[in-house]
Amino acid sequence: MWNILKATLHQTKRDRISYGMLVFMLLISFCGMFMCFMDPDTPFSGVTGSFSFIQCGMLFGSEFLALCCALVAGRIAGWDLRDQTANYEVLFGKKRSAVYFGRLLAVLLIGLISIPLILPIGTLFCTVCNGWGASFTVQNALLHTALAIPVTFRLLCFFTALTFITGNEIVTFVSTFFICMTTMLFKVLGEMLRLWTPPSWLTASLNLADLLMIDNSTTELINGRHVDVYKHVLTSQFVAETIISSVLFGILWIALGYLFFRKKDLR
Amino acid sequence: MSDIVLTAQGLTKQYKKQLAVDHVDFQIRKGMVCGLVGPNGAGKTTIMKMFGGLVFPTAGSFSIFGEETEKGLCHARSRMSFMIETPYAKAELSARDNIEKLRLQKGIPDPKRVDEVLELVGLQDAGKKPASKFSLGMRQRLGIAGALLSKPEIMVLDEPVNGLDPEGIIQIRNMLKRLNEEEKVTILISSHLLAELSLLCTDYLFLRKGRLVQEISSEDLHKQCGEYYHVHTDDDARALAILQNKLGITECDVLKDGSLRIFERMDEQPLISRTLYENGLIPVTLHVHEADLESYYLKLVGEDNVEYSESDAASDKA
Structure with a gap:
């Protein structure tokens, strides 16, 4: 398993598309910031770190984070499956478990380091330029970000399992859109028609939406300027549900992916 | 100790409605160069894939070095090398990076081995050119380099000279002959180039429609x-x-x-x-x-x- 991990990291370091993926994530991060600048009522000096954090979450929160997870899992796990070079690991005498878990480890290692490091860069840039501001407290932002990490873990596990099941990273990328849209649609329809609305912990994208899309704001006059102040109190139940569901669902997807791959005939 | 290294007993593979391999029995002894001969769809590649663990038999069994259990087969496969259908090549990586990746996967400690096998197949000067720009022959050579990396005791090669120029065919043939004669490497090989097989094989397995129709030595x-x-x-x-x-x-x-x-x-x-x-x-x-x-x-x-x-x-x- 460790040899597979080492080999996967070796090839990822030499893969231009993987670097392109990181640049794409960086662009997403800065896109949030640019969207803030496009608002004519908000001068450049008004785009503080906290404001950028809120705007990025509202604009790109769940869907783009899910897309980033799909990109990382799809490329790292799916690249070798699509060009059949992963077959050679089985042919070398590696156990299917080593092929699966070695690659999953690489996905988690790269995903859990790169995504939380790159996506906040836009916010950090605004903080450096204009300070953190008063739109959201630092502690709250850190807590929300920290809680997004287990959800990222869950998404990475899901997309890795999906990639192993389909054997093709393109299917993983395309399915991200449908999964996110379908989840949102169910939620909106559930609320509109007053039917059963799925609890946010049930799906990762709803969970992320609750974490990143903060809309409970009041306008306050701070230092002679009207500032939107967002107040969002995370209940201990929500925190517990997020962590537990992330870990349990993550393990569930890992197990499902492995059960499928273990006995699958490879092309 | 038995010198039988590969055994198939009633080996069968059914893909939905298609019976790809139908109750095939054979034994391959150490040091043999065994040619799998048959038309397209005869089951040659499927047999190789079953030995490689890529597909699972529907019925029957097989053993490698006497090992039949999943764990034992994985260990036995680490003493073998395979080149089945698509030669090993990551299109975006250079020849050296490809073989270096294989070295890491196989856990071979000596990095010099990468240059040794590249030289052996004539790819030492391929430079940083990505495998996507390789000719078919170069890809075949890269696949063979990968197969030679871990000094295997058994090589399973599916159409190894496919796409090679005459000079390349002779080079690969001589290399396989040398491996067989000097290092006693057992080779299971399939090819449509029958004249080429006849220069190399000590034994043949003739397949038709998934069935073994004849097992015969080169002498016979x-x-x-x-x-x-x-x-x-x-x-x-x-x-x-x-x-x-x-x-x-x-x-x-x-x-x-x-x-x-x-x-x-x-x-x-x-x-x-x-x-x-x-x-x-x-x-x-x-x-x-x-x-x-x-x-x-x-x-x-x-x-x-x-x-x-x-x-x-x-x-x-x-």
Whole structure:
């Protein structure tokens, strides 16, 4: 398993598309910031770190984070499956478990380091330029970000399992859109028609939406300027549900992916 | 200790409605170069894939170095190398990066081995060119370099010379011969280039529609394919005795219909004819048979509803 991990990291370091993926994530991060600048009522000096954090979450929160997870899992796990070079690991005498878990480890290692490091860069840039501001407290932002990490873990596990099941990273990328849209649609329809609305912990994208899309704001006059102040109190139940569901669902997807791959005939 | 390294017992693979491999039994001994011969869809690649662990048998079993359990097979496969269908090549990586990745995967500690195998297959000067820009022949060489990386005891090669130029074919053939003769590497190889196989193989497995139709050694195949007299008289048993006693012929076979195949004295057809005639026998048939592996193969696996018999195998030339 460790040899597979080492080999996967070796090839990822030499893969231009993987670097392109990181640049794409960086662009997403800065896109949030640019969207803030496009608002004519908000001068450049008004785009503080906290404001950028809120705007990025509202604009790109769940869907783009899910897309980033799909990109990382799809490329790292799916690249070798699509060009059949992963077959050679089985042919070398590696156990299917080593092929699966070695690659999953690489996905988690790269995903859990790169995504939380790159996506906040836009916010950090605004903080450096204009300070953190008063739109959201630092502690709250850190807590929300920290809680997004287990959800990222869950998404990475899901997309890795999906990639192993389909054997093709393109299917993983395309399915991200449908999964996110379908989840949102169910939620909106559930609320509109007053039917059963799925609890946010049930799906990762709803969970992320609750974490990143903060809309409970009041306008306050701070230092002679009207500032939107967002107040969002995370209940201990929500925190517990997020962590537990992330870990349990993550393990569930890992197990499902492995059960499928273990006995699958490879092309 | 048994020298049998690969065994298939009733090995069967069914893909939905298609029976790809149908109750195949064979054994391959250490040091053999065994050619898997058959038309497309005969089951050659599927058999290789089952040994490699890529597909699971529907019925039957197989063993590698006597190992049959999942754990044992994984360990046994680490002593083998495979090149099946697509040669190993990550299109975006250079030849060196590809082999370096394989070295890390296999856990081979010595990094110098990468350069050794690249030199062995003539890819030492490929530089940073990505594999996507390689010719088919270069890709084949890269696949073979990967297969040689861990100094395997058994090599399973599916069409290894496919796409190579004549020089490359000779180079790969010589390399495989050397590995077999000097390092006693057992080779299971499939190819559509039958003439090429005949220069390399010590044994053959002929497949048709997923079934093993014949298992034959190169020596026996040579007898069947090579030059011989096909002799048929009004009393074949007596003819055999006369040829053995009068001419001292020892290298001969009796076919199912009683006729004879004589593998010696190939330049003395008049003498054989005269000897038989002087002893009161009329040679109904006496001609030189000359066939190659290709015509033998076509007779054996290339025609529907043809059941093999030794006399069928003869493609005669008067």
